[in-house]
Amino acid sequence: MLAARTCSYFPARTLQLKDHASHVRLLQRLSSAASLVASRTYASQTDQGNKAVLITGCDSGFGFSLAKNLHDKGFTIFAGCLLKNKGDAGVKELDDMKSDRMKTVQLNVVNQEEIDRALEIIKENLVDPDKGLWGVVNNAGISTFGEVEFTSMDTYKEVAEVNLWGTVRVTKACLPLIRRAKGRVVNISSMLGRMANPARSPYCITKFGVEAFSDCLRYEMHPMGVKVSVVEPGNFIAATSLYSPERIKAIADKMWNELPEIVKNDYGRKYFDEKIARMHTYCNSGSTDTSPVINSVSHALTATTPYTRYHPMDYYWWLRMQIMTHMPGAISDKIYIH
Numbered sequence: 001m002l003a004a005r006t007c008s009y010f011p012a013r014t015l016q017l018k019d020h021a022s023h024v025r026l027l028q029r030l031s032s033a034a035s036l037v038a039s040r041t042y043a044s045q046t047d048q049g050n051k052a053v054l055i056t057g058c059d060s061g062f063g064f065s066l067a068k069n070l071h072d073k074g075f076t077i078f079a080g081c082l083l084k085n086k087g088d089a090g091v092k093e094l095d096d097m098k099s100d101r102m103k104t105v106q107l108n109v110v111n112q113e114e115i116d117r118a119l120e121i122i123k124e125n126l127v128d129p130d131k132g133l134w135g136v137v138n139n140a141g142i143s144t145f146g147e148v149e150f151t152s153m154d155t156y157k158e159v160a161e162v163n164l165w166g167t168v169r170v171t172k173a174c175l176p177l178i179r180r181a182k183g184r185v186v187n188i189s190s191m192l193g194r195m196a197n198p199a200r201s202p203y204c205i206t207k208f209g210v211e212a213f214s215d216c217l218r219y220e221m222h223p224m225g226v227k228v229s230v231v232e233p234g235n236f237i238a239a240t241s242l243y244s245p246e247r248i249k250a251i252a253d254k255m256w257n258e259l260p261e262i263v264k265n266d267y268g269r270k271y272f273d274e275k276i277a278r279m280h281t282y283c284n285s286g287s288t289d290t291s292p293v294i295n296s297v298s299h300a301l302t303a304t305t306p307y308t309r310y311h312p313m314d315y316y317w318w319l320r321m322q323i324m325t326h327m328p329g330a331i332s333d334k335i336y337i338h
């Protein structure tokens with residue numbers, strides 16, 4: 001793991017060890033990279049005084065808990081809520097805190113006008129707008145499932161609009177303020193943004209996209225002093241509203257009804273029902289303790305040297321992710337897929 005991280009500091013050409021001088025240069029770089037890794041510590045933190053953070057998707061789940069947790073740590077929170085205008089229960093609870101440092105804002109990440117309006121509200125409420133906004137946490141997301149042949153193009157586009165293009169839209173809108181603060185961008189991806197899974201393509205491709213976007217942005221922002229981190233949660237479905245048995249049933253009914261006849265006939269109802277049953281089982285298996293995710297985001301916002309990637313997940317998924325991302329496909333497919 002350390003070796004993998006350490007090696008990522010080097011351009012590929014440094015690994016062509018043709019002569020003695022190349023070896024020496026590699027060793028020198030290895031030792032400076034090792035001290036870089038060692039210097040990343042949970043003890044070294046930035047000061048929260050007057051720092052403000054925008055979090056998207058605060059109506060429920062991680063976003064809701066993050067808003068409260070980061071507020072308790074002293075941050076000013078702009079809590080983007082999809083259903084603020086509809087008086088959702090989560091929004092009401094955040095508003096009922098009656099804190100000057102907790103401001104809910106209407107924010108559908110698919111809607112550019114709502115994003116622009118939210119940014120206006122943020123600028124009006126920052127103590128010193130010239131010093132910018134410390135952080136944005138792109139958390140808003142939706143999920144679905146289904147084999148490639150079961151998934152309509154509308155579904156692919158709908159999930160990408162929120163998870164991927166929503167993240168890009170909100171980030172672009174916030175960057176001028178974040179750059180002024182030399183602040184942080186924290187994108188909530190998923191373990192499914194690193195390793196794919198059968199029947200999850202509409203979700204996986206959006207999270208792989210979030211990973212690529214985050215890497216490009218991290219490279220570009222480094223000279224500006226802005227740090228970009230990705231949080232890749234494992235399975236916390238039992239703790240959030242991403243799926244419920246009712247939602248799985250609603251998705252399955254719609255999917256079956258809209259399937260082309262040839263797909264229905266070729267796969268058959270039994271195959272389809274077995275896949276839906278497997279999805280129900282998966283959704284009942286997640287962790288109910290979201291604190292690893294909350295702590296990861298908090299570290300990414302507060303540590304002087306935040307990590308590039310955070311992996312809040314249980315050992316099973318952590319090991320599976322390592323094997324699927326580091327071993328040859330023939331081996332990892334055999335272990336986990338076939």
Ligand SMILES: NC(=O)c1ccc[n+]([C@@H]2O[C@H](COP(=O)([O-])OP(=O)(O)OC[C@H]3O[C@@H](n4cnc5c(N)ncnc54)[C@H](OP(=O)(O)O)[C@@H]3O)[C@@H](O)[C@H]2O)c1
Pocket residue numbers: 056057058059060061062063081082083107108109110138139140141142143162166188189190191232233234235236237238240241242243286
């Ligand atoms: N739970 C897990 O196991 C897990 C694992 C890996 C990654 N994640 C990621 O974690 C993030 C948070 O999800 P969660 O698990 O906390 O699920 P969640 O409870 O459903 O939270 C997602 C939030 O995003 C909001 N949202 C949906 N569409 C939106 C839009 N167009 N604009 C703004 N907000 C929108 C939802 O609002 P409504 O409640 O009003 O619909 C909800 O508040 C997502 O990016 C998800 O992909 C979750």
